[in-house]
Amino acid sequence: MALKKKKLTSKDASRKLVTAIDPKSPISEHYRTIRTNIQYSSIDQEIRAIMVTSSGPAEGKSTTAANLAVTFAQLGKKVLLVDADLRKPTVHHTFGVNNLFGFTTVLTKQRALEKTVLETGEQDLYILTSGPIPPNPAELLSSKSMEQFIEDAKAEFEYIIFDTPPLLAVADPQILANQCDGSILVVYSEKTEIEPAKKAKELLANAQSKLLGVVLNHKEAKSGDYYYYYGAK
Template sequence: MPQQTPNRTIITHANPKSPVSEAYRTLRTNIEYSGIYREIKVIMVTSTQPGEGKSTTSVNLAAAFAQADKKVLVIDADLRKPTLHHYFMKSNRVGLTGLLTDESVKQKAIMETDVEGLSVLTSGLLPPNPSEVLGSRKMDALLEKLRREYDIIVIDTPPTLAVTDSQIMSSKSDGVLLVIDSCKVKRDLAIKTLSNLKHVNARVLGVVLNNLNRKDAESYYYYFSES
């Protein structure tokens, strides 16, 4: 999928008829079919390294699910360099970390967006110990509650090779999408990332390739399903 412009437009909402939006809808469909034998409700999105488009993929995939009449929540679990509040132009004052500390702030933490059916839980204030926060029992309990409230939960996490956060969150998710910049990431790094995810028994649903040549209009992304 071609990367979006720096203004972080949610293209599936702003321009639903574009080829890129259609690619996200196809990705959504492939994920739905891969869940025929095992429910996929919580989808984690990560990348090999920073700047590959994982957050763009997270918000557009979430929007694509919402457009299919799903009740969707997208969570910014990148507690190091969060960006989802910029996409939705929301405050990042409360968010995930605030909700984990105080459940009474839920109405402030989980916010509706301009995309019908899509809510966002931003990261909140950044903690000194992100990995421990994400691996906590409180995080487990929160996700369990949210599973009962939403049809689909998309979780944006940090790059896998940079920190362990995404490996921790993969164990709490039903499936993982790996976003790779086709012009930036070498094959050995991509293989190492997949190896790290498989080492923690993550269910890798597929790989999304960003920055493909636009003339290759029929292959915006490469998708494969894991058994």
């Protein structure tokens, strides 16, 4: 597969990419802990397509997805970060690229995957922006094209990280959860309420998704660390 190359520098990346800009920081270390926990969860079952979601908006799922993708790439693994939030996409903003073509143009067979994926300034990390926002995101994600996309992506990349919409907002993440090897639920410290978080977990279970764990985001500690990982029970 010949990928379209667009070299990015750290100046192009958003400050949200702490794992790329400041890999020695305590926050970056916590993201690496999340990565390690995912690797341990794949001992009995191969975990390569991973969905990152949250119960509600503005809880940090996009930041978590992007930084998690960076940490896997830093292992020398070929990683594809896919913006599967087809309602409020952010990956193109994070990496400073246009969103003319992307995930939706690949799913609708208007453009081949190898011509749409972009290389980033982080070695082994590639991105696929959302592309034009479609009128029918849920139908697009449940199509045969989606099944083919995952098959094609796995043939080229070792890990595929999907950034999806919040679980309680739309049906999209439940549809995608059933097609991924595992899911990560992001909750925001002192903001995410218990009942919505429980409901989100139930929706993932109903979709027969393997919940790899829950990321507690923005939990401030005396040491100045902000991110912790808790394995799902």
